[in-house]
Amino acid sequence: MRLIRNLIRTPEGAIGLGILALLVLIALLAPALSPGDPLRIAARPLLPPFTDVNFPLGTDRLGRDVLAGIIHGTRTSLAVGIAAALAAIAVGLCVGLAAGFAGGLVDEALMRVVDAFQIVPSFLLALAFVSVIGASVPVVVLAIALGAWADPARLTRAQVLSIRERDYVASARVIGMHPAEIAFKEILPNALPPVLALSAIIVAAAILTEAALSFLGLGDPNVVTWGSMIAEGRNILRSSPSLSIFPGIALVVTVVGVYLFSEGLTKAIAGRRSEA
Amino acid sequence: MSVLCEIRNLSVTYRGQKIPALNGIDLDVIAGERLAIIGESGSGKSTLARAVAGLLPSGSAMNGKMRWSSGHPLQPGRDLGFVFQDPSASLNPVLTIGEQVAEGARQHLGLSWNRAYSQALDMLQRVHIPEPDKALKAFPHQLSGGQRQRVAIAAALAAKPGFLIADEATSALDMVVQAEIVSLLDELVREAGMTLLFITHDIALASGFADRVAIFKDGRLVESGPTGTVLAAPQEAYTKALIASHRDLSTPPLVREVAS
Amino acid sequence: MTLLSVENLSKRFSSGGRQVAALHDVSFMLAAGETLGLVGASGSGKSTLARILMRLISADAGRIRFDGGDWLALTGPELRRRRAKMQMVFQDVLGAFNPRATVASVLDDPLRIHGIVPKNERPNEIAGLLNRVGLPASYAERSIREVSGGQRQRIAIARAIATRPSLIVLDEAVSALDVSIRGKILELLVELQEERGIAYLFVSHDLAVLRAVSHRIAVMDAGRLVETGTARQVIDNPQSSAARALIAAVPRFATGTSAGISEGHDS
Numbered sequence: 001m002r003l004i005r006n007l008i009r010t011p012e013g014a015i016g017l018g019i020l021a022l023l024v025l026i027a028l029l030a031p032a033l034s035p036g037d038p039l040r041i042a043a044r045p046l047l048p049p050f051t052d053v054n055f056p057l058g059t060d061r062l063g064r065d066v067l068a069g070i071i072h073g074t075r076t077s078l079a080v081g082i083a084a085a086l087a088a089i090a091v092g093l094c095v096g097l098a099a100g101f102a103g104g105l106v107d108e109a110l111m112r113v114v115d116a117f118q119i120v121p122s123f124l125l126a127l128a129f130v131s132v133i134g135a136s137v138p139v140v141v142l143a144i145a146l147g148a149w150a151d152p153a154r155l156t157r158a159q160v161l162s163i164r165e166r167d168y169v170a171s172a173r174v175i176g177m178h179p180a181e182i183a184f185k186e187i188l189p190n191a192l193p194p195v196l197a198l199s200a201i202i203v204a205a206a207i208l209t210e211a212a213l214s215f216l217g218l219g220d221p222n223v224v225t226w227g228s229m230i231a232e233g234r235n236i237l238r239s240s241p242s243l244s245i246f247p248g249i250a251l252v253v254t255v256v257g258v259y260l261f262s263e264g265l266t267k268a269i270a271g272r273r274s275e276a
Numbered sequence: 277m278s279v280l281c282e283i284r285n286l287s288v289t290y291r292g293q294k295i296p297a298l299n300g301i302d303l304d305v306i307a308g309e310r311l312a313i314i315g316e317s318g319s320g321k322s323t324l325a326r327a328v329a330g331l332l333p334s335g336s337a338m339n340g341k342m343r344w345s346s347g348h349p350l351q352p353g354r355d356l357g358f359v360f361q362d363p364s365a366s367l368n369p370v371l372t373i374g375e376q377v378a379e380g381a382r383q384h385l386g387l388s389w390n391r392a393y394s395q396a397l398d399m400l401q402r403v404h405i406p407e408p409d410k411a412l413k414a415f416p417h418q419l420s421g422g423q424r425q426r427v428a429i430a431a432a433l434a435a436k437p438g439f440l441i442a443d444e445a446t447s448a449l450d451m452v453v454q455a456e457i458v459s460l461l462d463e464l465v466r467e468a469g470m471t472l473l474f475i476t477h478d479i480a481l482a483s484g485f486a487d488r489v490a491i492f493k494d495g496r497l498v499e500s501g502p503t504g505t506v507l508a509a510p511q512e513a514y515t516k517a518l519i520a521s522h523r524d525l526s527t528p529p530l531v532r533e534v535a536s
Numbered sequence: 537m538t539l540l541s542v543e544n545l546s547k548r549f550s551s552g553g554r555q556v557a558a559l560h561d562v563s564f565m566l567a568a569g570e571t572l573g574l575v576g577a578s579g580s581g582k583s584t585l586a587r588i589l590m591r592l593i594s595a596d597a598g599r600i601r602f603d604g605g606d607w608l609a610l611t612g613p614e615l616r617r618r619r620a621k622m623q624m625v626f627q628d629v630l631g632a633f634n635p636r637a638t639v640a641s642v643l644d645d646p647l648r649i650h651g652i653v654p655k656n657e658r659p660n661e662i663a664g665l666l667n668r669v670g671l672p673a674s675y676a677e678r679s680i681r682e683v684s685g686g687q688r689q690r691i692a693i694a695r696a697i698a699t700r701p702s703l704i705v706l707d708e709a710v711s712a713l714d715v716s717i718r719g720k721i722l723e724l725l726v727e728l729q730e731e732r733g734i735a736y737l738f739v740s741h742d743l744a745v746l747r748a749v750s751h752r753i754a755v756m757d758a759g760r761l762v763e764t765g766t767a768r769q770v771i772d773n774p775q776s777s778a779a780r781a782l783i784a785a786v787p788r789f790a791t792g793t794s795a796g797i798s799e800g801h802d803s
Contacts, residue, residue, distance in 0.1 A: 166631050167628050167631040167632040168631060168634045168635075168637075170590075170592050170624075170626070171624070171626065171633070172634075172645070173591075174590055174619060174623060175619065175623070175645055175649060175695070175699065176615075176616040176617065176619040176620060176649050176650065176699075177616075177645065178616065178649075185634075186634050189634075189636055190634065190636065316714040316715065316716060317685065317714055420578075420579065421578060449578075450577050450578040450741035451741050451742055451786065452577045452741075452781050452785045453577070453578070455784065455787075477714065477715060478715065478787055479715075479789075480787035480788055480790075481787040483787075483789050484787060484788075484790045503790070507789060518715070518716065519789075521715050521716045521718075522715065523715075523744045523745065523747075523748055524744045524787065524788045525744055525747050525771055525783065525786055526788075527744070527747070529747055529748050529749070530723060530726045531571065531748075531749055531751060533766070533767070533768055534570075534751045534752065534766050534767075
């Protein structure tokens with residue numbers, strides 16, 4: 001697609017796409033790159049990094065392989081981040097489209113609901129949700145999505161309100177197109193681009209939120225996540241800082257990759273618009 | 277008859293484009309004249325206006341020479357006023373009319389705000405804005421399209437430049453307002469002895485008040501000369517075609533007339 | 537035969553800041569196969585009238601009889617069905633099409649919605665429409681963004697005639713086009729009218745354009761219809777000040793040329 005080509009032309013887009021592609025590869029190939037359960041005890045505890053070629057990043061307090069943890073943690077972080085963002089965007093799109101298209105009382109009512117969700121700090125909302133329901137990957141995804149859907153909803157609505165006034169929407173009405181077809185064929189595809197640009201940021205925020213929840217002990221205890229690794233290393237931060245630093249670096253690289261990707265995407269979309 | 281600006285072999289290519297927007301233009305702008313640049317879309321007429329005003333976007337490649345009588349390029353605002361096509365886009369929606377018109381006088385003439393404001397009031401009167409004292413405090417969206425363009429002209433002339441460029445300044449306005457704005461420009465330019473560069477696609481409109489016309493097509497200068505000469509005896513086929521395609525009320529209609 | 541009859545149409549706009557044109561008690565008629573030119577300065581209400589006619593905005597009062605029925609009373613699926621008979625060509629050649637559309641999809645939509653021809657014949661019908669407006673059938677594959685302004689307006693016309701309408705409303709349909717292309721588009725419209733008996737309501741602020749294609753002209757000023765008559769009557773013998781202002785505003789060549797009368801342009 002032209003969009004991807006434009007994306008790669010920008011330096012941000014190219015680097016961001018590269019980082020994300022690398023991460024996705026690692027996540028997909030995790031069992032091959034690091035066979036076995038990453039939570040098993042592999043060697044003696046607190047092996048320093050860069051000393052043993054079998055355990056390049058060392059081991060933690062219980063003797064678990066740090067590199068394995070990071071590789072497998074990529075899966076959780078990306079899966080949770082992407083799933084939560086998708087859920088948030090899907091709900092946001094539907095609500096925004098309904099509100100923008102319907103107008104009147106429906107619009108007012110929906111926007112008050114959006115207001116309510118925007119007022120509550122999204123992290124606290126996720127925290128409360130997971131505390132009450134219990135920590136597992138699906139619950140964490142849902143909790144994050146609950147805090148994230150309001151922004152795409154508002155953005156979609158704004159786009160719909162603006163597109164509704166364009167002549168091509170009037171034209172669709174004039175030729176007798178059914179309102180539902182107008183909403184999904186004429187309005188929605190043209191409302192998407194800024195929402196897509198926003199989605200990259202939502203993925204980054206979701207990944208960080210998941211890490212924070214795990215750090216606080218509210219993540220799924222059965223999977224390894226970077227957040228839980230950082231939490232584990234917190235107690236021995238002074239003697240073995242590497243245990244928290246390596247997963248921390250992994251988080252930073254992922255979030256930077258996502259931000260650069262979204263910057264490149266925004267530029268690619270803006271560039272495309274000015275060509276038209 | 278001194279030459280204000282001598283343009284030789286001017287070529288402009290926008291960033292990312294392969295085809296030049298302007299190709300080898302040789303043109304003189306004579307001080308005190310009203311020169312109309314006429315062309316259709318893609319002719320390069322707006323590019324010429326922007327090149328002369330120094331308003332080309334960054335990354336544009338400009339070749340050739342532009343020699344000014346003053347020795348250096350004219351400074352926008354001070355020596356050169358520019359009126360854009362769309363007054364809704366060229367006026368800042370969050371600033372009052374007074375602020376926008378006074379800005380030029382303050383910036384370039386070094387006047388205090390008070391004196392700049394009274395200068396602005398004067399300008400608004402000269403462009404025939406009704407109730408100019410109220411208009412000073414009004415915002416652009418409160419005025420009609422024609423009034424906005426008058427304000428844009430006032431703002432362009434606030435620092436009393438010697439050169440005014442109007443880039444399709446009437447194309448976004450309806451016919452009646454267009455005629456008013458053209459007559460206003462004519463009046464202001466005559467009064468102040470300014471040089472006017474008038475960019476338009478309408479050859480008949482230009483013929484009403486331009487001393488000389490220059491016809492552009494696809495980035496090249498096709499023909500130029502005194503208005504009367506070019507219109508009465510066009511040399512190039514394109515000029516002839518442009519003149520022939522003009523329609524006014526005396527052009528025979530395409531439909532059969534109905535009996536009343 | 538009267539195709540369209542507009543009676544006492546009124547519309548108010550309340551918008552903070554500026555007074556937007558209302559319509560006051562506008563009435564006129566349009567016969568089948570004729571062109572009525574609706575002229576006025578901006579703010580005269582002519583575009584509002586066009587949009588009310590197309591059922592894009594609602595009227596506050598008045599009646600419209602079209603195609604033998606009460607046009608304003610139609611709603612829902614019945615309205616959508618009857619829309620086939622009244623189509624529109626817009627001014628903004630860029631904004632009138634979905635940026636993601638292809639030429640084929642633009643023409644396919646109305647054919648599909650109204651079942652003008654069976655599905656397997658639609659590509660042929662699209663090719664036929666393109667040819668009729670002077671474009672090669674191969675244009676169907678192109679994205680709408682790859683096509684020039686004049687060509688886009690031809691496609692807009694093709695879209696408008698696709699549903700075999702009896703009336704087309706043209707809202708400043710040639711104002712955004714180059715002068716050299718305008719003539720060709722106006723010629724095309726007149727040809728289509730003679731061929732298919734379509735009536736046009738041509739809205740414009742440019743009397744010269746209307747003179748070329750209108751049988752009758754109606755003049756609007758500040759929301760009221762102030763003058764109607766044959767094109768020749770209104771232009772040669774204007775009765776209203778609005779008409780006189782519009783006539784004076786048409787640019788003419790200031791020196792004698794082959795294209796215009798040798799009258800000076802008085803500002």
